[in-house]
Amino acid sequence: MSTARADPYAIDVRGLGVQYSLRLTRKTTMHQSFIRVLRRHEGPTHFWALRDVSFRVVHGESLAVIGPNGAGKSTLLQVLAGIIMPSEGIIDVRGQVSSLLTLGAGFDQELSGRDNILLAGAFLGIDHREMEERLEGIIEFADIGQFIDAAIKTYSAGMRARLGFSIATAVDPDVLLLDEVLGTGDQAFRAKSQVRIRELIKAAKGIVLVTHDMNWVTQFCNKAMLLERGHIVAEGDPADVVRIHQERSERARLDKAASVAALAG
Amino acid sequence: MATTDTTPAPKAAGVPERVVYRGTRPGPIELVAEGFRDIWSRRRLARYLVQADLKKKGSDTLLGNIWWVLDPLLQMVVYVVFVSILTRSSKPDYPLFIFAAILPWKWFASSVNDATGSVVSQERIIKQVHFPKIVLPLASTVSGIVNFAFGLIPLFALLLFLYRDRASPTALLIPVIALPQFVFTLAFSIFVAGLNVFYRDVGNLLRHLLRLWFYLSPALYSADQLAHLSESHPQVAHLLALNPFSIIFESYHAIIYDDVLPDWGGLAGLLLVSCVLLALAILFFKRVEPAFAKVL
Numbered sequence: 001m002s003t004a005r006a007d008p009y010a011i012d013v014r015g016l017g018v019q020y021s022l023r024l025t026r027k028t029t030m031h032q033s034f035i036r037v038l039r040r041h042e043g044p045t046h047f048w049a050l051r052d053v054s055f056r057v058v059h060g061e062s063l064a065v066i067g068p069n070g071a072g073k074s075t076l077l078q079v080l081a082g083i084i085m086p087s088e089g090i091i092d093v094r095g096q097v098s099s100l101l102t103l104g105a106g107f108d109q110e111l112s113g114r115d116n117i118l119l120a121g122a123f124l125g126i127d128h129r130e131m132e133e134r135l136e137g138i139i140e141f142a143d144i145g146q147f148i149d150a151a152i153k154t155y156s157a158g159m160r161a162r163l164g165f166s167i168a169t170a171v172d173p174d175v176l177l178l179d180e181v182l183g184t185g186d187q188a189f190r191a192k193s194q195v196r197i198r199e200l201i202k203a204a205k206g207i208v209l210v211t212h213d214m215n216w217v218t219q220f221c222n223k224a225m226l227l228e229r230g231h232i233v234a235e236g237d238p239a240d241v242v243r244i245h246q247e248r249s250e251r252a253r254l255d256k257a258a259s260v261a262a263l264a265g
Numbered sequence: 266m267a268t269t270d271t272t273p274a275p276k277a278a279g280v281p282e283r284v285v286y287r288g289t290r291p292g293p294i295e296l297v298a299e300g301f302r303d304i305w306s307r308r309r310l311a312r313y314l315v316q317a318d319l320k321k322k323g324s325d326t327l328l329g330n331i332w333w334v335l336d337p338l339l340q341m342v343v344y345v346v347f348v349s350i351l352t353r354s355s356k357p358d359y360p361l362f363i364f365a366a367i368l369p370w371k372w373f374a375s376s377v378n379d380a381t382g383s384v385v386s387q388e389r390i391i392k393q394v395h396f397p398k399i400v401l402p403l404a405s406t407v408s409g410i411v412n413f414a415f416g417l418i419p420l421f422a423l424l425l426f427l428y429r430d431r432a433s434p435t436a437l438l439i440p441v442i443a444l445p446q447f448v449f450t451l452a453f454s455i456f457v458a459g460l461n462v463f464y465r466d467v468g469n470l471l472r473h474l475l476r477l478w479f480y481l482s483p484a485l486y487s488a489d490q491l492a493h494l495s496e497s498h499p500q501v502a503h504l505l506a507l508n509p510f511s512i513i514f515e516s517y518h519a520i521i522y523d524d525v526l527p528d529w530g531g532l533a534g535l536l537l538v539s540c541v542l543l544a545l546a547i548l549f550f551k552r553v554e555p556a557f558a559k560v561l
Binding site for chain 1: 307309310313314316317320321387389390391392393394395396555558559
């Protein structure tokens with residue numbers, strides 16, 4: 001790593017590994033778990049979503065994490081946000097973290113937009129007085145008119161996304177975690193949200209952005225990291241990493257096409 | 266269970282100044298204290314969740330919140346008819362006797378039922394935001410109190426209009442019995458909410474278990490009607506004495522139906538045991554909580 005050790009940093013990750021147990025995956029019933037106990041010696045039991053991941057985000061840095069589906073990008077954000085505990089390694093995140101993971105995740109369909117703003121704030125751990133102060137600003141930015149007092153279930157997908165974005169960006173965090181939120185809503189709102197993201201990036205001490213949009217990587221980030229199968233494959237200048245990623249995915253596509261062609265005979 | 270307790274492999278040479286996450290696990294007392302801190306620091310979240318729950322419960326029915334009053338009354342009618350057919354000799358003022366037990370039982374059963382799915386149903390936000398999940402079963406249990414409070418309206422109506430000679434100031438002691446019941450309910454709810462994340466059968470099993478539990482508790486009958494049982498099967502009687510709802514129902518019957526003071530010693534013991542169970546439930550919940558986002 002090129003940065004000197006003495007630089008103040010926002011995120012420091014060393015030897016991070018996240019392991020998933022294949023035994024206890026979603027929607028287990030006792031029946032399935034009995035079967036698993038009986039067959040415990042068969043097949044792989046664990047799966048590393050991330051392994052040997054070390055990096056550092058110093059102040060003023062914005063790191064783009066790219067990679068194919070299933071590379072562990074979202075898992076990395078979840079670990080940084082404290083949602084998932086690492087299985088090994090050390091993570092040090094300094095300052096208040098805000099994660100803009102999938103927007104509107106906690107929306108309660110039956111509640112009004114206004115109630116949902118307060119509820120989301122409470123989930124995020126923001127003091128309610130602060131949230132009530134910000135309420136008007138959030139409503140104004142989301143620009144959904146009198147629908148704000150109607151139940152979320154009556155909202156269009158665009159309105160929902162706008163409200164989610166507006167809530168998530170209402171806080172000014174030290175460390176900002178972004179996951180694919182940038183292509184939100186219509187043209188006008190997208191322009192507005194880009195301005196907001198730029199402001200946040202300017203204000204935050206460190207940013208980690210997960211995206212499939214390579215324009216965003218080169219536009220907003222001054223560092224990039226390529227993840228594949230839970231390992232760091234490349235790290236450094238965004239333009240270089242994007243080029244490596246595109247070459248590798250192109251090659252993977254050709255390999256796959258070749259094997260399909262070979263199978264087809 | 267998928268706990269993340271793998272010992273951290275010391276990778277890098279220097280130890281950082283401030284480590285946020287490392288694979289170590291805090292001790293039991295620390296975990297329980299943390300659970301209480303979680304609850305206290307997120308009391309506002311719990312309040313919003315309760316408000317949301319109450320708003321929703323009445324919103325999609327024609328009669329709305331009137332159901333909170335009608336529900337226990339209708340259930341009382343069902344049991345009165347059912348028991349009158351089964352047994353010839355029923356107690357005097359039997360509807361009141363039953364109602365005094367149905368009301369607290371509905372509170373317990375609905376809280377436990379809601380709590381069972383409370384964590385699982387918030388799957389999406391659990392995967393997106395880091396917050397203390399213990400707030401979820403807490404909110405289910407607390408919103409049950411409101412239901413219970415609404416049920417007191419028909420209870421006092423019964424006492425004032427139908428069974429006026431049974432009305433006495435002892436009925437005002439309801440909160441004293443409700444407190445240990447609340448602690449017990451909270452402990453049970455936190456435990457099943459955590460367990461249900463790993464085994465979705467809990468909900469199915471619990472429905473039947475709760476029904477059996479109700480019939481084994483002195484709700485529709487009084488404890489002395491079981492006296493013959495303790496003579497022939499002393500073990501069964503001992504087992505029934507361990508049931509917290511023996512004490513709870515007997516106490517409610519005492520203050521509402523018999524107009525006497527409840528068994529203070531029994532209630533104090535129940536409160537003590539419930540507090541211990543609550544600490545154990547929080548300990549269990551905090552132990553498995555880190556795995557929620559992975560398992561869901």
